[in-house]
Amino acid sequence: MANFLDTSVLRLSHATLRFGKRTLWSGLNAHVLPGEFVAVLGPNGTGKTTLLKIILGAARLTSGNISVFGMAPGQNNSRIGYVPQQKNFDKFLPIRGRDLVELGINGNRFGWHNHKAAVGQVRIAVSLVKADAYADNPIGLMSGGEQQRLRIAQAIVGNPSLLLCDEPLLSLDLPSQTLITHILDDYRKRTQASIVFVTHEINPILPYVDKVLYIANGKWIIDTPEKVLQSEVLTRLYGSPVEVLRHNGRLLVIGADEAAGNTQGMHHEEHA
Amino acid sequence: MSNLFIYIHQAFAQHALLAGALVAASCGLIGPFVISRGMAFAVHGTSELAFTGAAAGLLAGGNPVAGAYIGSLAVAGVLGALGAKERERDSTIGVILAFGLGLGVLFLSYYHGFATQATNILFGNIFGVSNDQLLLLLGVCIAALITMLIIYRPLLFASVDPDVAQAKGVPVRLLGTVYLFVLALTVTSAAQIVGTLLVLSLAITPAAAAQRLATKPSSITLLSISFALIASLGGIAASLASGTVKPSIFVTIISFSLYIFARLAGHKPGYKAS
Numbered sequence: 429m430a431n432f433l434d435t436s437v438l439r440l441s442h443a444t445l446r447f448g449k450r451t452l453w454s455g456l457n458a459h460v461l462p463g464e465f466v467a468v469l470g471p472n473g474t475g476k477t478t479l480l481k482i483i484l485g486a487a488r489l490t491s492g493n494i495s496v497f498g499m500a501p502g503q504n505n506s507r508i509g510y511v512p513q514q515k516n517f518d519k520f521l522p523i524r525g526r527d528l529v530e531l532g533i534n535g536n537r538f539g540w541h542n543h544k545a546a547v548g549q550v551r552i553a554v555s556l557v558k559a560d561a562y563a564d565n566p567i568g569l570m571s572g573g574e575q576q577r578l579r580i581a582q583a584i585v586g587n588p589s590l591l592l593c594d595e596p597l598l599s600l601d602l603p604s605q606t607l608i609t610h611i612l613d614d615y616r617k618r619t620q621a622s623i624v625f626v627t628h629e630i631n632p633i634l635p636y637v638d639k640v641l642y643i644a645n646g647k648w649i650i651d652t653p654e655k656v657l658q659s660e661v662l663t664r665l666y667g668s669p670v671e672v673l674r675h676n677g678r679l680l681v682i683g684a685d686e687a688a689g690n691t692q693g694m695h696h697e698e699h700a
Numbered sequence: 701m702s703n704l705f706i707y708i709h710q711a712f713a714q715h716a717l718l719a720g721a722l723v724a725a726s727c728g729l730i731g732p733f734v735i736s737r738g739m740a741f742a743v744h745g746t747s748e749l750a751f752t753g754a755a756a757g758l759l760a761g762g763n764p765v766a767g768a769y770i771g772s773l774a775v776a777g778v779l780g781a782l783g784a785k786e787r788e789r790d791s792t793i794g795v796i797l798a799f800g801l802g803l804g805v806l807f808l809s810y811y812h813g814f815a816t817q818a819t820n821i822l823f824g825n826i827f828g829v830s831n832d833q834l835l836l837l838l839g840v841c842i843a844a845l846i847t848m849l850i851i852y853r854p855l856l857f858a859s860v861d862p863d864v865a866q867a868k869g870v871p872v873r874l875l876g877t878v879y880l881f882v883l884a885l886t887v888t889s890a891a892q893i894v895g896t897l898l899v900l901s902l903a904i905t906p907a908a909a910a911q912r913l914a915t916k917p918s919s920i921t922l923l924s925i926s927f928a929l930i931a932s933l934g935g936i937a938a939s940l941a942s943g944t945v946k947p948s949i950f951v952t953i954i955s956f957s958l959y960i961f962a963r964l965a966g967h968k969p970g971y972k973a974s
Contacts, residue, residue, distance in 0.1 A: 484867045510867040522920045523860050535857030536868045
């Protein structure tokens, strides 16, 4: 039921996800407000990618409720920008970087329509990610970092109110990581868009993050990064010793991978 | 050459050129998607099974064209229902193809009509088609062209970037199935000109050549259509001029020459432009 006082972009209540007998998370309560930057952290196989697919309406909760812009998921996907887990484009794809970005505006439209209207928007998005120099090359011939910048441009070109990013920094070098987080943060500050950012690596985005949703061992916690990223909090979550070290504003989580390996037993690949 | 000027004023030659133009336009339009969706083998498989359908049609009541359409649509339906990933799809096509060809040969061995009917299926014969067949061909090509123009953009999105397309509400799976049917119809229409064995010369070669010369999707599509038109109309004209040689032979020669030209003149895919 729609609550007219609820301004949240995304709201999950008592949300549970199970794959067979395995519970990935249960009773999850979380909401994302306009302009919020939310990081989703946790080991592999904890249903982080699936969470994004649920928000898009491409996968379902086992039980519980989710509303996106106050409605059922999948109803307002044109207001969502999506950066999927990085997968390099085929070398021979007959499409330029600029065309990929344009599909973010009109790729879902059937029939004839005016392509000229999109050209200006595409140009702005391309220069925002500093890809002007190579946007006319075939997408398949670009480096991973170049492709990723154009993916970001594609995600923001339609002026979305919600950005869903799945490990967008994976396999990027440090300057590219910094640039991409900066672009995303800049976009959200300008437009009050919300960002849900699935990642293994918290450090590049730590300065911008408002909330962290940490999922592990079938349990979850959501709060400010200062409150979540503490040794005792994560130790409780994982159910085995985890230590969070701070050094020069960077965080190092020790023991999480081992703890995840011990408790997970069987590894489950993360997809819908 | 004088043959050409005599024939060009006759209805059968004009009909052939019209059919050739429509088939070429449809093939040129679907070609770039055949490449970006990795479906070259599906084209080959569909056209070979159009042969099986045609042989069955011939045996059943002397209507190979209707048989060919039914055969290729059945294959498209099976492939669409499987909806399999590229690699799995290829092995499935291989399995159906081998069985289907065997079945086609079996049908032909029981057929005791004109032997030329059988070779027409394999190598095409646009000059021999009846008015009814020509009308059917026109209808099918126009339907394929209109469908492609309507779904062009979402199909491009679904072909190059399926995850994001899905997220943006593009019915990726449905479009894949629609495309399979358009492909089946187009390929079967093209088979009437170049034959089931040589369909790839109109459905893939022009697009592959275009991709060597352009990078923008709309430019690739336009070039692909142009090359297919040149090959098809040129092939029919050359056949008329020769008086004896089937158009399919000239179509493949022209199409292949254009591809060689594009390879020599164009950029190499996989070669980094600076």
